[in-house]
Amino acid sequence: MPGFDHNERTAALLARLRSFMQEHIYPNEALYHRQVDEGGRWTRVPLVEELKTKAKAAGLWNLFLPHSDRGAGLSNLEYAPLCEEMGRVHFSSTVFNCAAPDTGNMETLERFGTEEHKRRWLQPLLDGKIRSAFAMTEPAVASCDATNIESSIVRDGDDYVINGRKWWISGVGEPDCALLIFMGKTDPAADRHKQQSMILIPRDTPGITVVRPMTVFGYDDAPHGHMEIVFDNVRVPATNLLLGEGRGFEIAQARLGPGRIHHCMRVIGMAERALEDMCSRVKTRVAFGKPLAEQGVIIERIANSRIMIDQARLLTLQAAHRMDQVGNKEARAEIAMIKVAAPNMACQVIDWAMQAHGAAGIGQDFVLAKHYANARKIRFADGPDEVHRHQLGRMELARHG
Template identity: 65%
Template sequence: MDFSHSPDVEALRTRLLRFFDEAILPNEARYHEEIRRHREAGNVWQALPLIEELKPRARAEGLWNLFLPRSPRAPEGLDNLAYAPLCEIMGRVPWAPEVFNCSAPDTGNMETLERYGTEAQKQRWLEPLLAGEIRSAFLMTEPEVASSDATNIRCSIRRDGDDYVVNGRKWWSSGAGDPRCAVYIVMGKTDADAPRHQQQSMILVPADTPGIRIVRHLPVFGYDDAPHGHMEVALEDVRVPASNLLLGEGRGFEIAQGRLGPGRIHHCMRTIGAAERAFELMCQRLQSRIAFGRPLSEQSLWHERIAHARCMIEQARLLTLKAAWMMDRVGNKQARTEIAMIKVVAPQMACQVIDWAIQAHGGAGVSEDFPLAAAYAGIRTLRLADGPDEVHCGTIARLELARIAAMAPAP
């Protein structure tokens, strides 16, 4: 198990950190200012000048599409282990990943297209996504059923001549609030009578197809996350060409499995970055505030929390690196215990670290003066998204129980 960075990755890391110092951190206030102006002008669902301004600069500096695994289209792609320290840095500021074309759900969608798309599908959708010209959404979760069990899905994808007709209701379609969002990957059932894991298929649906209606945006702890947004989407007799189907009928579950591994680990990497930033803010705040004659940073209670936060972050990071290393070496399927582990560990860790940081900041911690409450809300949601903690714990347990059962019995 070798977690060392190659000199190339080290160089990227240095460049990325400089980019943050020069162009991301100094622009945090401007980002919120632009959103505020859009909101006051009556439409917050529009792209931000700041992001569009920074994207060409990131691309010019080679800090672009770093998430992409090595492939014919990305000859210099990075593997998961190499991407980890870069993705972590990006996670320090919630809006930063998009600057580098590394934001969810586009990364997962691009990887899905790269891996499972036809050449025509890639030409049509992957290319503009890689260029950062359009954005995309992933429509899987539904409001009426327990999303922890993917076989509950109700959305139907029915063959009709040369087309498929999609009917269903989706929500938590993140990114669908963005006017640049041009395509959805939709999960639905092509055959409700097939074996449990062969009922589902995935299909590409252009966002402007008739029958699609954005019902509303879903706030997360009061945040609308505009212009990205988490939308509820109604699909009524949405008709797309049969060639829009990904991989084949009944293979939706297989694609989901292949897709979610990388998506999950990217979330975890970013989450570690967010936790690390909260930790720094906490330490700085504790050192600057005096109560009862001493800086808060001299109190043993805060020593305990600082120490535990440091231990938790570092452990989650190492586990994430191990998962990345295994995905690179033995593949996503063999690494599924590790992927499930970090999916459980990283958000829980970060919620605790951020909560301590909020407590250290007093009222300022829950306000918009620091990025803490917003980070908490976003990461708390990760404990539900892409499978709730409970489902991942079940996966880990079943795999471990099987492993132990296969061991020679204790003498």
Template identity: 65%
Template sequence: MNFEYSDKVNKLRKQVTEFMEEVVYPNEKVYEQQVREAESRWTVPAVMEEMKAKAKSAGLWNLFLPESDYGAGLTNLEYAPLAEIMGRSHIGPEVFNCSAPDTGNMEVLVRYGTKEQQEKWLVPLLNGEIRSCFSMTEPDVASSDATNIQASIVREGDEYVINARKWWSSGAGDPRCKISIFMGKTDPNAARHEQQSMILVPLDTPGVKIERMLPVFGYDHAPHGHGEITFTDVRVPVSNILWEEGKGFAIAQGRLGPGRIHHCMRSIGVAERALELMVKRVKNRVAFGKPLADQGVIRQWIAESRIEIEQARLLTLKAAFMMDTVGNKVAKKEIAMIKVVAPNVALRVLDRAIQAFGAAGVSDDFPLAAMWANARTLRLADGPDEVHKNAIAKQELADQ
């Protein structure tokens, strides 16, 4: 395995880094202020569309998508350092049209969508004109086991009738969110992993209602947000089915592989920024007669953080390399391992940084508290740690 960055990747790293420094970081507070001062928090801040236009004109757009017909043609290994840089800011990925859940939904449409579905939904998503959500998790069942899902998709003639209550449909609060990729059961009597299907549901379809937006540790994440949505006798054309009936679980597994590693790439960026902020802080604060940077425990925190970040980055690159060379299925253990490791590393580094900042660390004056809240959700999103650990152990037992 050779993880040395190619000239192409180094050029993109430089471009993305400069763009972050010149455009994204200076506008983080502007973005927050525009959200706060808007008549409705669920309004897209003008500065976001301005930044997106600049990124698009700079050619820093859809870098996540391997297919050169639609994206930049980068491998997972090539994309990893770029996602890390974008992930240093909570608004960074969207600026480059590389944010979840749109990235995963676009990959689904590329791989499983018909020409008509791609024309109607993929093209505007690729252009950054609309956004999307992914409606899989349900409040009434343990959704860490996707076969538990009870959402009903029943065919009636040329239509499917959908009934369900979903929640944590991230992005549903955005006024640009026009389409949901919805997972439900088309045949409860089929084999366990062939009962589910995925279908495209426009959010303006009669019977679709956003009941509420769900906060995360008190953050509403406006205008993106996480919606609880009811689907009551929602009718969509048969042509909205993705792939075919009974393929929902297979699509989910294919979608979540890249989605998981993208989260990990961004988590390393979060950890790097937290360490950077901590180092800057402890160099400039004095306690008990000397800079915090000279306190032994602080140096332990810095050393442990650097060690853990490097370990997490190497495992991320290994998983990305395997996805590129042997495929997601063979790389599933490595994907599961990094999905456990990366969010936990980010949380540990963030916790040390918050401690070094003292009371300021839990305030909104610095990004650490919001970064911690986001990172903590990743121990649940796309499968909780415990499910991934069980899968890792199961495969290890089989391998030996």
């Protein structure tokens, strides 16, 4: 395993990012949630728009795009500590234009889009002028197996006509959401990995109906949202298809690798903050005649939290290094490992932090309940634990003949 000390550029960016967070993000967490509520939940948040301008001016913008002159040019390994830092606050990734699903969609457009796609969609996304969504998961099938997707993409002259029902489509609630990358079947009779295709759908295309926002333990994640959507004879130009018919599974595999590791980076930030909150809390709370910090079970949980966080961080950095060195496909084992390990770690550390806070830990006065809901959600996002374990187990068996 290589050394993972920050290089000079990463260290400088991390220092600037932490300074920005201390000055502009942490002091405004309560204001953010107040503005979401006061604005009707599904509208622009004035604070975020203001902070985006400040982030651009500070050179903290589009840090995620690896090996590209369109972003900061950071590798996955260089980006990891920055993404972790952003993960400490629910909305901060948006401020720096590093939020999912836009990051994955921008990488998809850069790698697989035509020059016209890049002009019309990628550049506005990079500029932060629009937002986007990725429409893959469906309620009627086990979407963890992408070959199960049943929505249809049918050629009709110079157009494609799209029909289907999707859900848990993150980002559609954003008032600036202008693009959906949609996965569906173009040829149900083809080889099971060649049936799927991906196509670009402008959000304002007729036939798109948002049925409802889904909630995670009661959180609707406004204004981002996770929507259930019906596509009824949605018609777009044939030129909106990415790569060609039957290439959707291939694109999905390329897109989900970076998305998975970004989720892991962010949940490590959540867990690190939860541990800090736990340590602060137990020093001031007294039970049974002494501070919680002197109770054996608390000390053990703090120690185990540190062990688990550092284990997950090292595995994340190793996966990022492998992605940089050999590519996302060859690093799929490392990506699968961390996609299981990091969210499970975060759920446990945040759970212990909630216990240390008492009933306050599950209320609205602390970030712990919201972070727990997010960490638990990530155990499904971009594939559930069971899929990654199955893939990893098969690869391990193959290594042994």
